[in-house]
Amino acid sequence: MLELSLVMVKPHAFNKKKLGKIVSMLEQNEFSIVGLKSIKLSKELARRFYFVHEGKEFFERLITYMSSDTIAAICVQKENCVKDLRKLVGATDPTKAAEGTIRREVGENVEANGVHASDCIENAKKEIRFFFSDIELFSFQYLDY
Ligand code: CMP
Numbered sequence: 001m002l003e004l005s006l007v008m009v010k011p012h013a014f015n016k017k018k019l020g021k022i023v024s025m026l027e028q029n030e031f032s033i034v035g036l037k038s039i040k041l042s043k044e045l046a047r048r049f050y051f052v053h054e055g056k057e058f059f060e061r062l063i064t065y066m067s068s069d070t071i072a073a074i075c076v077q078k079e080n081c082v083k084d085l086r087k088l089v090g091a092t093d094p095t096k097a098a099e100g101t102i103r104r105e106v107g108e109n110v111e112a113n114g115v116h117a118s119d120c121i122e123n124a125k126k127e128i129r130f131f132f133s134d135i136e137l138f139s140f141q142y143l144d145y
Pocket of ligand 1: 062111115117
């Protein structure tokens with residue numbers, strides 16, 4: 001099934017100019033780039049994006065990190081996009097991520113692990129809507145998100 005998902009390039013990866021490499025890995029794996037923007041999150045926006053992790057031991061560190069510098073939000077499209085993207089992104093801990101995954105290539109540690117990817121279709125819809133309006137998304141083959 002044709003789906004959309006969201007990739008967020010984290011501050012250290014963006015700062016170290018890994019955006020091009022990440023886009024290239026996405027394209028080489030048949031993901032189409034539907035929307036792309038760079039933005040610096042405020043702490044409040046980072047809290048809203050990561051609200052499901054509120055209360056966890058790492059939450060405040062994650063918010064401070066994610067609002068520390070520019071990030072990029074990328075909306076991608078593919079058949080079975082959400083599952084295939086999670087596979088390409090790899091395990092949360094880059095040292096445990098498989099060879100050829102994005103986190104293995106650009107991740108440094110569990111926090112600065114290169115990218116975030118939506119974990120299910122429902123969250124992909126919410127996360128895409130968090131960053132993009134209708135007119136910012138490439139409209140051909142645009143799904144009812
Ligand atoms: P991400 O996919 O962006 O979703 C939540 C993030 O929390 C996760 O990637 C990690 O970067 C970060 N994080 C920090 N510490 C932990 C931890 N102990 N367990 C899981 N995620 C963590």
